[in-house]
Amino acid sequence: MSPNNAIDPAGGVARQSRRVSNLAHFLTKAARRLKERPALVWGDKSWSWSELDDRVSAIAAAMTERFSVEKGDRVLVQSQNCNQMFETMFACFRIGAVYVPTNFRQTPDEVAYLASASGAKLMICNAAFPKHASACREASPALSAVIAIGEADFGPSFDALVDEFSGRTVPNAAVDHDDPCWFFFTSGTTGRPKASVLTHGHMAFVIVNHLFDLMPGTGPHSVSLVVAPLSHGAGVHQLIQVAAGATTLLMPGERFDIPAAFELIERWKVTNMFTVPTILKMMVEHEAIERYDHSSLTHIIYAGAPMYRADQKRALDKLGSVIVQYFGLGEVTGAITVLPASEHQIDDERHRIGTCGFERTGMEVEIQDETGKALASGETGEICVIGPAVFAGYYDNPEANAKAFRNGWFRTGDLGHMDAEGYLYITGRASDMYISGGSNVYPREIEEKILTHPAISEAAIVGVPDPVWGEVGIAVVVAANGQSVDPAEIAAFLEPKLSRYKLPKRILVWDEMPKSAYGKITKKMIREELERRGELSPAGQ
Structure with a gap:
């Protein structure tokens, strides 16, 4: 990273440190502007924007004053979806710490590896996972304390700390573009999971890009339903809702209940949701789709895997022209291509069958052979990408970084080809x-x-x-x-x-x-x- 007041040798222009807005400022702004409007709803509980902001400041104060968490420290979170998990994300951002969510279905040993690999200083763990807390403490000497979501004997209560530190005003830490805010662990389908480093500056671009390319018009009138774990893509999606001032609904139970989801869509007039093709397929094929009004939906974002043509057509038939596909990895924060609702056609003659869309705004895709040479349209090779949504690299893993980047391009490991109009077709993983x-x-x-x-x-x-x-x-x-x-x-x-x-x-x-x-x-x-x-x-x- 360039020092302050460095001289750009290309132009001789004095260049200041790349200071950017802290991502927690989105919450600050919403609390200031929207005040008592609903920000987060979970079951029979709801929190206004001002209440959510106050709770975030309280737990941020506890993290810094009680547990000495400082800017750059990592905070591991092991929990199913809940308001405390949502609050922790913004508390980490607010104090400049790094949010490290886990897949809550992982085993204690798997999560202990993440604690060790990330060098987490603090863990926030749901009371349902005492073995995970114990395994992380044993595996990671850097982990100095655990906070419990709920009542547990392995650490103080999250909500009790919020009550104790209520009323504290915690300013958003000063951050630069390249300051880490989130360790987004890969799924680890080959080898150990790797921590993709997401930064404040790069995530600000992703937020604007998602709003523009995926769900234009999203704002304070919008309502978003969470049907996937907040630890990965759904967490990014909900961060975007906060930036837009939209209300977020959490499913009331741990298991995904399709009739309950449709009931919430009808009652709250849900406008958008993020999911994966298999979950969308289940929703479309369930009888509850006929019993509840879902006409409020304007954007159903699906990603994480290709959606087969037969499933696309069923979804279009049942839901109308509201489904939006994006292709992207955690390392590119989902922002590689988009196939907007307007280009999903039920008629095979009018639909580009098999495509995952065209390049996202500000991003560039190239199909390369094994030497890094660009291939012509129609030729199959590795999908490579450059642009502001590409992550900063893998944390403490120079070998993985060397393999992931070539001539400045991030190598996705996916195979595909582009047609003459720039639409991308994924053939599959190279593996x-x-x-x-x-x-x-x-x-x-x-x-x-x-x-x-x-x-x-x-x-x-x-x-x-x-x-x-x-x-x-x-x-x-x-x-x-x-x-x-x-x-x-x-x-x-x-x-x-x-x-x-x-x-x-x-x-x-x-x-x-x-x-x-x-x-x-x-x-x-x-x-x-x-x-x-x-x-x-x-x-x-």
Whole structure:
């Protein structure tokens, strides 16, 4: 980072430190302007903007005065969605500390690794997770204290601390563009999770970009429903709602209840929500969609995985032209491409089937070969990206940073191609591709074909070793409600639609797909389940 008053050798212009607005100023501004309007609602409790701001200042005061948390210190948070988790995010921002949320479904050992890897000084842990608190204390000498959300014997109560420090005014810390505000841990589908460093300056761009590209018109009149864990994409989405002054609703229970979600949408006239394709698919296929009024919805943002064409069409039929897709990784804070509602068409002739949209405002995408050379439109290679939404790098991981960046471009690890108009088509993860008989096979193409069969609800393809062809594919499918599936019939259905080398060697029918805590079907979990069932070989032996 450049020192203060450094001289720019290119222009000889004096350059000051890159001071930016603290992200907590969005809450300060909303509390000042919107005061008693509802900011956060959870079950039968609600908090106005002024109340939320006061609680954030109180817990921020406790963190600094009682637990000596300073600017740059990391605060680990292990909890399911709740108002205290939401408040902690802004308290960290306010004092210049770094917010480090975990996936609450992770095991104690997994969370202990995150505590150690992040060097967290303070942990805020829901009372439901005493083993996690204990494991983190054992694994991380830097962790000096734990605060409990609820009543627990492993630390003082979050709400009691808010009461004790109520009335304190805590100013937003001075921050520079590159000051970290959030460690966004990757899912760790290959190896250990890595902490993507998000900064105050880069997140300010992401907020503006999301509002402009994904949900224009969002403001104090808007209401957002949270149906995913706040630790990852949903947390970014809710930060954007605060910036816009929109009301946030948390689901009343830990488990996602579809009728309850639709009831909230009707009662509060919800305008937007963020989810993943599998959850949106479940909502669209549930009978509750017919019982509740959802006409208030203007933007349903889906991301985290591709949405198959058959599911897109069902969603458009039931919800209308309100679904918005974005493609992006945690390292790019979701901001790579967008396919707005206006470009989701139910008519195949008018819809660009298979695309995840075009470049986000201020971002640039390039398809590169393995040497970093740019490929022509239509050619498949690695999706690489530059722009202000790209993260600062992985915390304390120079080896990972060296692999992730090449000639200034961030390498996503995803494969795809762009058409002549700049629309991106994702083929799959580089790690998902397999080579059969010397030819590259991209599972997503096959999955799309399988899902056009009316009896199939979900599908996943993985490549496995084969003594003749090198690798072949195993297809795992789940039947649609009330349907029966014959693997031989599915194979016959696929045969005229795919080259022979792309046809799966075996088709397995499961009752359900294993999914991550965020509702995504991951190939890692499919492989683990195949191995557990003894079906990982092409012959099933």
